[in-house]
Amino acid sequence: xxxxxxxxxxxxxxxxxxxxxxxxxxxxxxxxxxxxxxxxxxxxxxxxxxxxxxxxxxxxxxxxxxxxxxxxxxxxxxxxxxxxxxxxxxxxxxxxxxxxxxxxxxxxxxxxxxxxxxxxxxxxxxxxxxxxxxxxxxxxxxxxxxxxxxxxxxxxxxxxxxx
Amino acid sequence: xxxxxxxxxxxxxxxxxxxxxxxxxxxxxxxxxxxxxxxxxxxxxxxxxxxxxxxxxxxxxxxxxxxxxxxxxxxxxxxxxxxxxxxxxxxxxxxxxxxxxxxxxxxxxxxxxxxxxxxxxxxxxxxxxxxxxxxxxxxxxxxxxxxxxxxxxxxxxxxxxxx
DNA sequence: GCTCGAGTTGACAACGATTCTCAGCACCAA
DNA sequence: TTGGTGCTGAGAATCGTTGTCAACTCGAGC
Numbered sequence: 001x002x003x004x005x006x007x008x009x010x011x012x013x014x015x016x017x018x019x020x021x022x023x024x025x026x027x028x029x030x031x032x033x034x035x036x037x038x039x040x041x042x043x044x045x046x047x048x049x050x051x052x053x054x055x056x057x058x059x060x061x062x063x064x065x066x067x068x069x070x071x072x073x074x075x076x077x078x079x080x081x082x083x084x085x086x087x088x089x090x091x092x093x094x095x096x097x098x099x100x101x102x103x104x105x106x107x108x109x110x111x112x113x114x115x116x117x118x119x120x121x122x123x124x125x126x127x128x129x130x131x132x133x134x135x136x137x138x139x140x141x142x143x144x145x146x147x148x149x150x151x152x153x154x155x156x157x158x159x160x161x162x163x
Numbered sequence: 164x165x166x167x168x169x170x171x172x173x174x175x176x177x178x179x180x181x182x183x184x185x186x187x188x189x190x191x192x193x194x195x196x197x198x199x200x201x202x203x204x205x206x207x208x209x210x211x212x213x214x215x216x217x218x219x220x221x222x223x224x225x226x227x228x229x230x231x232x233x234x235x236x237x238x239x240x241x242x243x244x245x246x247x248x249x250x251x252x253x254x255x256x257x258x259x260x261x262x263x264x265x266x267x268x269x270x271x272x273x274x275x276x277x278x279x280x281x282x283x284x285x286x287x288x289x290x291x292x293x294x295x296x297x298x299x300x301x302x303x304x305x306x307x308x309x310x311x312x313x314x315x316x317x318x319x320x321x322x323x324x325x326x
Numbered sequence: 327g328c329t330c331g332a333g334t335t336g337a338c339a340a341c342g343a344t345t346c347t348c349a350g351c352a353c354c355a356a
Numbered sequence: 357t358t359g360g361t362g363c364t365g366a367g368a369a370t371c372g373t374t375g376t377c378a379a380c381t382c383g384a385g386c
Contacts, residue, residue, distance in 0.1 A: 041333060041382075063372080077336035082373065102265035102343085103372065117309060126307055136295050137318050144289055146280060146320030153316040155300050157309030204353080204362060226343080240365035245344065265372085266343065 040087075048074035049084040053094055058123035059105035097154070117155040121162035128155070203250075211237035212247040216257055221286035222268035222279075260317070280318040284325035291318070 052069050060068070066081045076084075085106050089096040095109045097116070107116075110127060113134070117126045133153060141149040215232050223231070229244045239247075248269050252259040258272045258279070270279075273290060276297070280289045296316060304312040 043334065043381085045335070061372085079337085079374075080335060083334090098261050098263075098265050100261075101372095102261050102267065104265065117304065117307060119309070120311075128303055128307075130299060130303070132299050133296055133316075136293060140291055140293070141280065141318060141320050144280060144291075145323040145326075146282070146318070147326050148283075149318060149320040151316065151318045153296075153314065155304060155309070155312060155314045157304050157312040160308040163308075163310050206352085206363065208364070224343085242345075242366085243364060246363090264343095 044074075045076045045080050046084050046087075048072075048076055049081060050088065050093075053088065053106070053108040057107065058125050059095075059097060059107045059118070061103055061105050065106065115153045115155065117157065119159035119162055120156045121158055124159050124161070207237075208239045208243050209247050209250075211235075211239055212244060213251065213256075216251065216269070216271040220270065221288050222258075222260060222270045222281070224266055224268050228269065278316045278318065280320065282322035282325055283319045284321055287322050287324070 048069055049065065052065055052072065052074070055068070062082050062085055063078070065085070066076065066078050069076050069081070085094065085096070088094040089106065092111050093108065094106045095116070096104055096106050099105055107125060112129070114127045114129050115133075117128050118124070130153070133151075137151045138149055141147075211232055212228065215228055215235065215237070218231070225245050225248055226241070228248070229239065229241050232239050232244070248257065248259070251257040252269065255274050256271065257269045259267050259269050260279070261267055270288060275292070277290045277292050278296070280291050281287070293316070296314075300314045301312055304310075
């Protein structure tokens, strides 16, 4: 998994996929998907996905979240789940990270810059701040002449419950 | 992209996919794919892939490497490229990391524990060691009661040539 | 209330990276 | 030569994700 860098001003380099379904219909406004920003509607589906994100603290895949919604009686199309999660991630309200197999998983998170420490057995996830790491990353980048620097970091281990 | 943690003793959690093509025919021996270890043969294809890995220093996808091989006149099947790269990665001879889109990319690397600083424009990659980060990660993990700790870290920026 | 335009949905189709399948090949020891 | 094991690769299959588009929803303006 890769942690999400909330302070990064990275724009996605996957132009081919990020044009996506919503590309043509977006007003281009950056706002929270559920916050009534111009052009964005708080639809039942979006509210349901947002609410579902608050019910777990580990990382879940879009399909898992879709199933969770169905079990809650909040039927939302899978494509809509993906879209909504992408919106939430773009808005910094959820973290999107990748499993080792390349699958995207999501988790509600705080908006400050942080990293994740994840139990490799049960998935329990702890948010961690690391000023030392920020300092180090920027220092190292300067040494090599890199500018506009961002980073991702993830810690794995076995939590006390699973040890 | 996610950096590879060479000192990690993680075993893959993707049981479904890692049984793979080679599962049935492997002797189960862990050795360098090109090093004549018991049960593993230095086939033309494996040698070609290994040699190709030494011709570039940025991260390349399996398909890019496949094309590179073809252009060199070393025709190797795509499935074989994937398999061989997986072998090399398992042996710690190449780094396998994921792009933001979830695609696996590979690069020849040193076997010591290191991280990558990658130019987001041209892909130039610099290997970096970070003892401070190791210390920090272990300290933080201890604070939260995590054991058997590993981590991934990647730095992105714009290199001097692209700035 | 009606119309229109913009936003959005969702089932199904499509995509693309990756892995599986299996007949056939390669190699080596007996 | 035989038998066993390792390996290949083209095409099939897999799977997470995204595209498509008809239909729906909503709100502004008349």
